[in-house]
Amino acid sequence: MVMLYHAMGDRMITMTNKPSIFGGASIVASVCVGAGMLGLPTAGAGAWMLWSALALIITMLVMTVSGWMLLEALKNYEYRASFSTVTKDLLGNKVNLVNNVMVYFVGGILLYAYITSAGLMIEKVVNVSSEVASILFAFVFSAFVLHSTRSVDRVSVILIIFMILSFLFGVFGLTFNVDMSNLFNGFSQESHYFPYVFAMFPVALTSFGYHHSVASLRSYYKSEDLAKRAILIGTLIALCLYVVWVFSVYGNLPRYEFGPVISQGGDVDVLLSSLGGAIESERVSNIISIFSAAAIFSSFVGVGLGVFDFIADLLGFENNRKGRMKTWVATFFPPLVLSLFFPFGFLIAIGYAGAAATVWTCIVPALLARKSRAMATGEAGFVAPGGSKMIVLVVFYGVAVAVLHFMGVLGLLPHPGL
Template identity: 65%
Template sequence: MKTTPSILGGACIIASVCVGAGMLGLPSSGAGAWTLWSVLALVVTMIMMTLSGWMLLEAFQHYEMRASFNTVAKDLLGSRLNAFNNLSVYFVGGILLYAYITSSGAILQGLTGLDSKLASILFVAVFSFVVWHSTRAVDRISVVLIAFMVLSFAFGVLGLLGNINLVTLFDLDGKESHYAPYAMAMLPVALTSFGYHHSVASLRAYYQNEQQAKWAMLGGTVIALALYVLWLVGIFGNLPRQEFAPVIAQGGEVSALLSALSGVIESEKVASAINGFSMAAILSSFIGVGLGVFDYLADFFKFADSRSGRCKTWAVTFLPPLALSLLFPFGFLLAIGYAGAAATIWTCIVPALLVLRARARATNGEVHPRFTTPGGRVMAYLLILFGLATALFHFMAMANLLPVYAGHGG
């Protein structure tokens, strides 16, 4: 008798896809909005990203279980729009690799004393080899890294939560009600932290139906949201708002955040756990995203799955982000923000367009849908507006047209 996969198992898959190095940018991006407004921004983003995943499910149900995001988008939206969607997926992958390489160099510099650029080169040389070697190697090291992340996160966050200062957490000496405008600039980073949409087709095939996949996706985004809120509460309850000034001045670099935290955490074990979690999160995300970009480019350029072919794929996957990291180390937070702005295309706009097109076809006499996302056309248009607004907020913040917290007053 064939057993049905559990909802919890699928939820954990989605949560593990969401939770990674992106969450390391949440404290710095949310420092202006602080606790209440940052949590509200995360909740709104989580709801919209769950609904957008459901819209993909609704569009996918008219295709065979093995149909991919690329296949469905090409059929419903045409080759040109699908190519633009694929380009945005690649851009997000590339900019995330750039962010991970830059941050790893800065962290390793603090740990070993090596020059940050040399440390970045060594990081790529060692860990991109795992991706070059095989998917199986990525699988094995990912299991170890995720287990380490769970343990170090639990120990580190519990240590932070046990030392919370409520005056610091809710900035009772300030005026948190005035911090709402800063939440707009946080949305692109929040959106990046809920980017699981490339896994929707796989989850549907895993369950062989949409209803279970729907609940697994909701469970996964709720788990991710809970972890993010615990992370923010732990940090904001220990590190006063004004002490984010040096972190923000360094572009939200993870190394700067860890340095600031080390000044307020009394326990060396807790500080070590958070440092370990941060490095494991970056490494896990690096090889996970690297594998996705590696496979995408191998297919795009039609490189053979041989040693020479994989070397060519390795070069086009890892050398461009490494070169950009060495030449233009703009900072972790800025890169994550750009990734979030670009990700709105395939996490918000394209899912809404796909579901509107799929519903139009169904109305014209095609198969009656088994699964429908709540909210109708209005929700699809709201998702498009949310995506456009999130991207716009990022570019407005870059142009100083939005209030951006610099760590002093405000």
């Protein structure tokens, strides 16, 4: 029987036990659908349903193709090669340094945020302090990453299924109480809402930031085509969850009632309280809390896997027990320490994560694909669709979203009066 070495772990797997597409798609979806999803309704409150859905669809398509571009650039490298290796080789040390800083900045900040948030959630259920809860969470869930990509696959599938079920039960009442007149307000009103859509794009981009896991997926499947399918299915799962969620919220809460939610910075408790008139608020709050916990736990292992493989390649750690332990320490110890001593320090930095993410989710993958094609000789192999025009489009999208992000920070984007 043909045997394949599982490069992400230290085991042998058979062709009859090959990785499933849904497992890889679950990793992608789990990375995308973090707790930040609950900020989407507030980000799109000005643009409302049609323009928000359009922003999400456009972003999903661009981010899927940009992930495929990174996959294309990796095709000529060994399976354990990561983002850092291919960027350094094709774009040089300076670009690689900037990209590495951006990748680790966003990945590290997310792990930092997830550890803090998980600790606070567990503290409410178990009679331990948030610090102890954070330590327990970090050690237990990072163990899946330490073991192998296949372990992350399995736990991601379980968490994604649990997340979807809790999500469906949580929004079931909302979805069937949707008032269509709340969603669509006529052509003249929809045209008036258009300027507010620009505030949605930075949030939408960060909601599809899975690219630090692309190299891990390629190594896991030993195939660009299988990784491509997993990426597409994963981003489609995320898109469906996002659209159903904003549809359910906007269909139950009229646009003019979003004023208090926006004034409180999009606080989820305020949003759920505002939805109380549509469905029993405590029940929705409890189920959405369960959903949020599943989203944070699954995002932690998904993001952790991407950062883990990135660090291993960057620092040249071996793929054996000792090497993986070194990688584990470099990946999870810094965000854990920060979470214990400065639990909410990530709030200062996370506001800039969206702009940093545009570098390694759009701009660099497109430049890598361009360089890879220019250097190609012989058989082409896997190529992302769209040709050179798509490369220009992806770069333009990344730059535009970065500009919109800083315009939002400076208060230069249209703000809905509601």
